[in-house]
Amino acid sequence: MAPPCAIRVPIDSDGDIIIARQKGRALATELGFSPTDVVRIATAISELARNVLSYAASGEIRLEALNSRNRCGLAIVAIDRGPGIADVEQAMQDAYSTSGGLGLGLPGVRRLMDEFKIDSAVGEGTTVSATKWCRR
Amino acid sequence: MQQTHRDLLPIDAAVELRRELVAHLRENRTGLREEWVLRITGAQLLRAMTNEEIFAEATSVYDNYVEALETDTLEALQAYARSLSERIIPRGVETDEVVGIVLLLRDVLARSLFGKYQNNPSKLNRVLDAYEPAANRIANTVAVGFVQERERVISQQQEAIRELSTPVLQVRERLLILPIIGVVDPHRARQLTEQLLRGIRTNRARVVVIDITGVAAMDAAVANHLVQTVEASRLLGADVIVTGLSPEIAQTLVNIGVDLGKMKTMGDLQGGIEVAELSLGYKVVPATQAEAAV
Amino acid sequence: MMVPILKQGHVLIATIMAALSDEDMRQFREALLDRVVTSRASAVIIDVMAMDVLDSFATRTLREIAYMTKLRGAKTVLVGVQPEVALTMVQLGLHLEGVATALDLEEGLAYLDRVNRRR
Numbered sequence: 264m265a266p267p268c269a270i271r272v273p274i275d276s277d278g279d280i281i282i283a284r285q286k287g288r289a290l291a292t293e294l295g296f297s298p299t300d301v302v303r304i305a306t307a308i309s310e311l312a313r314n315v316l317s318y319a320a321s322g323e324i325r326l327e328a329l330n331s332r333n334r335c336g337l338a339i340v341a342i343d344r345g346p347g348i349a350d351v352e353q354a355m356q357d358a359y360s361t362s363g364g365l366g367l368g369l370p371g372v373r374r375l376m377d378e379f380k381i382d383s384a385v386g387e388g389t390t391v392s393a394t395k396w397c398r399r
Numbered sequence: 400m401q402q403t404h405r406d407l408l409p410i411d412a413a414v415e416l417r418r419e420l421v422a423h424l425r426e427n428r429t430g431l432r433e434e435w436v437l438r439i440t441g442a443q444l445l446r447a448m449t450n451e452e453i454f455a456e457a458t459s460v461y462d463n464y465v466e467a468l469e470t471d472t473l474e475a476l477q478a479y480a481r482s483l484s485e486r487i488i489p490r491g492v493e494t495d496e497v498v499g500i501v502l503l504l505r506d507v508l509a510r511s512l513f514g515k516y517q518n519n520p521s522k523l524n525r526v527l528d529a530y531e532p533a534a535n536r537i538a539n540t541v542a543v544g545f546v547q548e549r550e551r552v553i554s555q556q557q558e559a560i561r562e563l564s565t566p567v568l569q570v571r572e573r574l575l576i577l578p579i580i581g582v583v584d585p586h587r588a589r590q591l592t593e594q595l596l597r598g599i600r601t602n603r604a605r606v607v608v609i610d611i612t613g614v615a616a617m618d619a620a621v622a623n624h625l626v627q628t629v630e631a632s633r634l635l636g637a638d639v640i641v642t643g644l645s646p647e648i649a650q651t652l653v654n655i656g657v658d659l660g661k662m663k664t665m666g667d668l669q670g671g672i673e674v675a676e677l678s679l680g681y682k683v684v685p686a687t688q689a690e691a692a693v
Numbered sequence: 694m695m696v697p698i699l700k701q702g703h704v705l706i707a708t709i710m711a712a713l714s715d716e717d718m719r720q721f722r723e724a725l726l727d728r729v730v731t732s733r734a735s736a737v738i739i740d741v742m743a744m745d746v747l748d749s750f751a752t753r754t755l756r757e758i759a760y761m762t763k764l765r766g767a768k769t770v771l772v773g774v775q776p777e778v779a780l781t782m783v784q785l786g787l788h789l790e791g792v793a794t795a796l797d798l799e800e801g802l803a804y805l806d807r808v809n810r811r812r
Contacts, residue, residue, distance in 0.1 A: 302781045368785070596779065636801075
């Protein structure tokens with residue numbers, strides 16, 4: 264069966280983070296990602312979904328199966344209409360090392376995925392897009 | 400249903416035609432299949448297979464082909480093409496043979512349609528209009544399916560070869576050695592890490608000695624992989640000792656922010672093994688002493 | 694309760710059975726710390742074999758548990774981290790200082806045995 268083109272998961276509560284990452288895991292497995300990459304994708308979804316919940320109280324995660332030049336991939340898009348990020352540059356600094364996991368964890372998500380992009384405006388919201396391609 | 404242009408068939412008429420030609424292909428299944436098999440052996444295709452095997456596969460291919468024409472969908476055909484490829488690739492069947500036999504089938508069936516409708520040229524044209532694009536899609540699907548399966552098999556074999564050339568050795572109970580030799584690129588580094596972690600789990604290792612004496616140089620990316628390997632191993636309960644660290648590689652590690660003071664290192668593999676054995680509680684005594692004690 | 698907590702001698706063993714929401718994790722932390730106090734445990738083993746993802750929140754909670762149990766004089770041992778999960782955690786940049794690790798429950802208990810014998 265061909266995988267679905269796009270899955271949307273609303274993020275309004277705690278439990279939605281788990282739903283989003285389980286759907287991500289299922290889609291990644293179906294697309295043929297390695298077990299480690301499946302975990303990377305599920306973890307990235309978890310981090311992004313938690314950000315949506317913590318900073319915007321609600322939003323959504325979109326998961327899309329990609330096919331480009333005979334290579335398969337998975338795109339995660341986290342969208343919220345929250346306060347937005349004032350300084351994207353600073354948010355992309357690694358805050359993990361000493362402060363023990365504070366901050367948005369975005370640099371970590373970027374390391375897990377192959378492509379990464381943030382669009383954010385104060386007062387309007389944030390969209391984070393992250394894509395991973397199947398390894399040959 | 401009015402027909403306005405010869406090339407544009409109203410949907411109903413096209414479906415009806417397809418049904419008619421599929422019925423014809425099913426009625427004449429035995430004869431057409433036999434003709435096809437004769438053409439296959441005549442063209443010296445599928446040399447690696449016996450006549451019985453060719454006949455058996457030909458039957459499935461024929462039926463799947465006709466069904467794909469009937470349903471005008473390709474999923475079932477794709478699935479069939481994959482399983483067919485899985486069967487015949489180990490037998491040594493080549494791409495040109497697979498493409499060849501599918502095209503031969505297309506021709507045999509086309510000729511049969513010529514024969515049936517030769518007295519009705521305009522109907523023949525309509526039938527071919529319905530048949531050709533579908534037949535070409537089918538040929539394409541089967542060929543692509545075969546090639547993809549071949550690529551998958553080749554890549555699997557390459558992976559297996561790579562695995563064989565990077566052994567994780569169990570020297571003592573709970574003690575693993577991973578000697579790395581040669582050039583390490585990010586792909587190999589990733590593979591080494593996964594093999595090591597699997598090895599730690601299988602062997603229930605508590606200490607791992609990673610020896611990089613044989614590694615000439617390491618760029619920042621690979622050095623990062625090494626550090627991640629050490630940390631991931633710790634999460635699985637295994638302590639890591641890195642041996643054979645050259646001054647250059649030590650510098651690379653420092654440059655990427657590694658605190659060498661926190662990493663356990665020894666000059667050479669032997670030294671690393673001794674430290675590992677001590678930490679595991681093995682006492683290493685010189686041979687003469689051990690003999691005397693017996 | 695999604696995380697059964699058993700007692701074996703002076704060791705508490707908490708086995709996380711399935712995916713825990715953030716709220717579940719908080720409740721688990723409270724319940725575990727409570728048990729540490731009431732049972733005067735000397736060590737806690739947390740088995741995460743069933744966890745397919747260990748993200749920043751889960752890691753932070755585990756660090757907090759380790760810190761709080763240490764204040765009570767008890768040791769924390771994390772066991773059952775899957776290889777893929779370990780790799781992802783490390784790549785994400787998550788650190789677990791103050792938490793001992795072992796391959797599984799059996800190894801975790803053996804580790805605590807060794808630590809006790811050395812005292």
